[in-house]
Amino acid sequence: MSEQTQHHIQLAEESLAKQSTTLNLGPTHPATHGVFQNIMEIDGERVLSTEPTIGYIHRAFEKIAERRPYYQVTPLTDRLNYCSAPINNMGWHMTIEKLLGIKTPKRVDYMRVIIMELARIADHLICNSVVAVDTGALTGFTYVFQWRELIYEIYEEVCGSRLTTNIGRVGGFERNFTQVAWEKINKFMEGFPKVMREFEALLNRNRIFMERCIGAGPISAERALNYSFTGPNLRAAGVDYDVRVAQPYSSYEDFDFKIPVGTTGDVYDRYMVRNDEIWESYKIIEQALAKIAKLEQEDPTQKDVFYAPESDHYHLPPKEDVYTKMEALIFHFKMVMGEIDVLPGEVYHGVEGANGEVGYYLISDGGRTPYRLHFRRPCFIYYQAYPEIVSGGLLSDAIITLSSLNVIAGELDA
Amino acid sequence: MALTNEILKQKLSDKFGEQLTEWDEQYGLLTLRMPAEANLKVIQHLYDAEGFQFLTDLTAVHYPERTGEELCVVYHLHNLVENIRLRLKVYVPVEKPDVYTATKIFSGANWMERETYDNLGINFVGHPNLTRILNVDEMDYFPLRKEYQMEDPTRLDKDDEMFGRGGSI
Numbered sequence: 001m002s003e004q005t006q007h008h009i010q011l012a013e014e015s016l017a018k019q020s021t022t023l024n025l026g027p028t029h030p031a032t033h034g035v036f037q038n039i040m041e042i043d044g045e046r047v048l049s050t051e052p053t054i055g056y057i058h059r060a061f062e063k064i065a066e067r068r069p070y071y072q073v074t075p076l077t078d079r080l081n082y083c084s085a086p087i088n089n090m091g092w093h094m095t096i097e098k099l100l101g102i103k104t105p106k107r108v109d110y111m112r113v114i115i116m117e118l119a120r121i122a123d124h125l126i127c128n129s130v131v132a133v134d135t136g137a138l139t140g141f142t143y144v145f146q147w148r149e150l151i152y153e154i155y156e157e158v159c160g161s162r163l164t165t166n167i168g169r170v171g172g173f174e175r176n177f178t179q180v181a182w183e184k185i186n187k188f189m190e191g192f193p194k195v196m197r198e199f200e201a202l203l204n205r206n207r208i209f210m211e212r213c214i215g216a217g218p219i220s221a222e223r224a225l226n227y228s229f230t231g232p233n234l235r236a237a238g239v240d241y242d243v244r245v246a247q248p249y250s251s252y253e254d255f256d257f258k259i260p261v262g263t264t265g266d267v268y269d270r271y272m273v274r275n276d277e278i279w280e281s282y283k284i285i286e287q288a289l290a291k292i293a294k295l296e297q298e299d300p301t302q303k304d305v306f307y308a309p310e311s312d313h314y315h316l317p318p319k320e321d322v323y324t325k326m327e328a329l330i331f332h333f334k335m336v337m338g339e340i341d342v343l344p345g346e347v348y349h350g351v352e353g354a355n356g357e358v359g360y361y362l363i364s365d366g367g368r369t370p371y372r373l374h375f376r377r378p379c380f381i382y383y384q385a386y387p388e389i390v391s392g393g394l395l396s397d398a399i400i401t402l403s404s405l406n407v408i409a410g411e412l413d414a
Numbered sequence: 415m416a417l418t419n420e421i422l423k424q425k426l427s428d429k430f431g432e433q434l435t436e437w438d439e440q441y442g443l444l445t446l447r448m449p450a451e452a453n454l455k456v457i458q459h460l461y462d463a464e465g466f467q468f469l470t471d472l473t474a475v476h477y478p479e480r481t482g483e484e485l486c487v488v489y490h491l492h493n494l495v496e497n498i499r500l501r502l503k504v505y506v507p508v509e510k511p512d513v514y515t516a517t518k519i520f521s522g523a524n525w526m527e528r529e530t531y532d533n534l535g536i537n538f539v540g541h542p543n544l545t546r547i548l549n550v551d552e553m554d555y556f557p558l559r560k561e562y563q564m565e566d567p568t569r570l571d572k573d574d575e576m577f578g579r580g581g582s583i
Contacts, residue, residue: 054547054548055546055547055548055549055550058548058549060557062533062558063557063558063562063564064564066564067564098441099441223521225467225468225494226467226520226521226522227521227522228468228469228470228520228522228526229522239494241494246494246497247497345440345441346440346441346445347440347441347443348441348443348471348490348499348501350470357470359470359471359490361471361473361488361490363475371475372475372476374471374473376470376471376490380525380529381522381525381526382522383525384521384522384524384525385521385522413548414548
């Protein structure tokens with residue numbers, strides 16, 4: 001029997017001559033924290049090239065949104081970046097407010113800022129602690145997650161749900177913050193800095209962590225801009241672009257905060273930028289609480305302001321009114337059945353999400369649903385730079401680069 | 415002097431004249447329409463001379479009632495130095511949806527154009543890898559075009575007359 005007939009394994013042509021190894025990383029690999037497939041060509045430990053495949057959880061949100069009344073689109077936005085869903089929700093609400101010309105009261109803006117900055121802290125905590133996990137330090141992860149849990153409890157107190165929040169309404173919030181919500185926010189403000197400092201002490205100047213991260217997965221400012229990077233990943237490369245400062249929304253112009261930037265755009269810079277942004281967000285929440293207290297002190301009636309009065313036609317009435325009052329019932333019915341038309345127009349609104357500029361490009365033809373809605377998803381845009389960033393580096397650096405870019409599968413695929 | 419919408423409009427009209435049409439300024443965002451064959455000329459000029467070096471977003475819209483120019487490709491550019499945004503539109507017929515690719519100017523346009531191709535079937539001429547990105551490779555239609563309805567059209571309980579945009583779409 002010849003050697004040929006003994007082995008029936010069909011090898012691809014040139015596969016024996018090839019000097020590199022093909023490695024299939026993902027779609028479900030414990031090291032990738034999400035559904036990402038990368039077909040890598042590796043030479044020993046070095047990555048030669050990689051071919052990302054995406055779309056595993058594509059849910060056609062842009063198509064679905066064309067059949068949904070505006071307030072029903074909000075739950076879709078939850079599922080984009082599910083680590084910081086409130087920012088997406090409020091960005092969507094602000095887009096509609098821009099379309100309709102609704103001006104929200106200051107107290108609503110500050111309440112939104114509190115929730116959005118809490119969401120940013122929660123998102124950055126996940127990203128940074130997961131970078132630590134991938135470099136081998138699990139302790140920090142378990143430690144800061146208690147405080148992420150408290151942030152989720154605050155969401156729960158404000159809107160009733162935790163991960164996919166559907167928080168707020170067009171023009172403000174569905175109800176005022178309860179006393180318990182304020183207490184929980186204060187509890188967070190009191191306890192969090194100590195934990196955060198301990199987390200920093202564990203990692204920031206940790207020799208092993210630094211050796212591991214510095215120089216891994218870098219990107220220059222020019223390339224980052226050319227790839228349309230936004231958010232912490234762009235700032236880590238040294239460009240100080242932040243939508244909160246460039247085009248302030250929700251009264252961000254009233255706040256005093258810094259935009260941290262890095263220099264080399266590597267894993268360590270991305271980690272440090274997020275770390276500093278957590279402190280800046282903390283400062284913003286502090287200021288927002290003080291501003292709300294001042295508003296209420298000057299005018300006690302401000303305590304009951306939680307939505308813009310002119311958004312009445314788009315704001316679901318409180319449930320207890322729906323059960324007891326005729327007008328509220330009619331409004332509720334009209335809104336839920338989609339009888340409320342929205343003005344025709346074309347609007348783009350960008351907000352600073354935890355990962356970068358989350359944009360909503362909305363075309364309304366005057367009906368009850370968007371004619372076309374496009375989400376600008378920062379993850380989708382910067383993940384295409386991944387092959388360029390990891391090529392030539394080590395395989396293990398490719399893993400921590402993926403975690404430090406904070407690619408969220410939901411935002412990637414929409 | 416800071417770049418404003420008026421100055422930018424004046425500069426662009428001087429440079430390109432009648433080629434740029436349908437000027438609009440909804441919600442403070444300068445919008446213009448450019449011919450499909452000159453899209454790269456305009457974008458390259460904006461990149462080199464006016465500092466629009468950041469591609470915020472690229473997508474397309476389907477208007478089935480605009481005969482001969484059914485598909486509209488929309489670019490959102492951003493000048494980060496002057497902090498001014500600009501929206502550019504290109505209309506192409508659905509039978510021949512050819513638009514030149516912007517990937518040579520913006521690396522980030524690569525996946526955005528693939529997504530636009532995937533959803534609306536815009537053929538980006540010169541794109542290095544114009545394949546489907548989110549949907550399955552075997553798909554033989556472009557789902558975000560308006561002829562594809564969301565609901566099963568045979569279901570009577572989901573009649574558009576009662577739930578939605580009155581009848582056709």
